[in-house]
Amino acid sequence: MTSAQLDVAATGGGRRVPLRVVHPPAHVDLAAAERAATDFLTALGVDLATEGRRDTARRMAQAYSELFRPRPFDLTTFPNDENYDELVVVRDVPVHSVCEHHVLPFVGVAHLAYLPGAHILGLSKLARVVELFARRPQVQERLTQQVADWLFVNLNPRGVGVIIEAEHLCMTIRGVQAAGTRTTTSALRGQLREDAASRAEFFALAVPRPSSGGRHG
Numbered sequence: 001m002t003s004a005q006l007d008v009a010a011t012g013g014g015r016r017v018p019l020r021v022v023h024p025p026a027h028v029d030l031a032a033a034e035r036a037a038t039d040f041l042t043a044l045g046v047d048l049a050t051e052g053r054r055d056t057a058r059r060m061a062q063a064y065s066e067l068f069r070p071r072p073f074d075l076t077t078f079p080n081d082e083n084y085d086e087l088v089v090v091r092d093v094p095v096h097s098v099c100e101h102h103v104l105p106f107v108g109v110a111h112l113a114y115l116p117g118a119h120i121l122g123l124s125k126l127a128r129v130v131e132l133f134a135r136r137p138q139v140q141e142r143l144t145q146q147v148a149d150w151l152f153v154n155l156n157p158r159g160v161g162v163i164i165e166a167e168h169l170c171m172t173i174r175g176v177q178a179a180g181t182r183t184t185t186s187a188l189r190g191q192l193r194e195d196a197a198s199r200a201e202f203f204a205l206a207v208p209r210p211s212s213g214g215r216h217g
């Protein structure tokens with residue numbers, strides 16, 4: 001069981017106390033990663049002896065360890081005293097992750113929404129949850145589902161919707177080199193999955209269509 005799953009199991013929904021969310025990666029040995037980066041780059045013919053590249057292997061190890069380590073945060077919720085019962089939508093949350101096939105970045109945005117139950121969520125926490133699951137070797141489909149599932153269990157809302165739009169550098173700067181392609185994934189839970197009107201409202205608010213500008217023909 002991962003520590004993120006443990007968090008879920010330990011807390012359930014409906015809390016009033018902030019949940020401290022920490023997702024430590026498995027044992028990290030930066031010195032070994034630096035040695036491996038030196039071997040890796042040297043094997044690919046990169047000359048690491050120049051002034052500018054003297055610390056490159058160390059920086060590379062540090063950079064990847066950063067990409068694999070989400071920052072801890074408090075999942076702060078507030079009682080929904082006003083009984084707010086419409087969608088809360090946060091659009092254009094940055095997504096920075098790394099594909100597990102090539103260990104190259106995929107970057108884009110997430111649009112997140114939830115239908116509150118007994119609690120509302122500190123708005124910044126939606127972006128924190130995205131980071132919790134983005135900073136690890138990923139595929140976009142799994143990332144999308146993990147964010148939706150985690151919010152659904154820990155916030156205990158009536159519904160959750162997550163859309164992620166991202167560019168995969170492994171697909172745009174190498175390989176097929178399909179520049180300009182973006183991939184969209186979505187995950188719906190609870191009422192947003194089961195009720196057609198809620199689902200339609202979510203997609204309309206999360207991904208507004210450009211207006212036709214009133215032109216005909």
Ligand SMILES: Nc1nc2c(ncn2[C@@H]2O[C@H](COP(=O)(O)OP(=O)(O)OP(=O)(O)O)[C@@H](O)[C@H]2O)c(=O)[nH]1
Binds near residue numbers: 139170
């Ligand atoms: N479904 C999915 N596929 C991904 C994701 N990120 C990267 N991929 C794909 O993973 C696949 C790996 O395919 P392989 O044929 O093993 O790798 P490859 O020879 O480097 O393939 P090319 O990228 O086509 O050159 C590629 O099609 C990638 O585009 C992701 O988040 N989701």
Ligand SMILES: [Zn+2]
Binds near residue numbers: 099100171
């Ligand atoms: Zn890839």
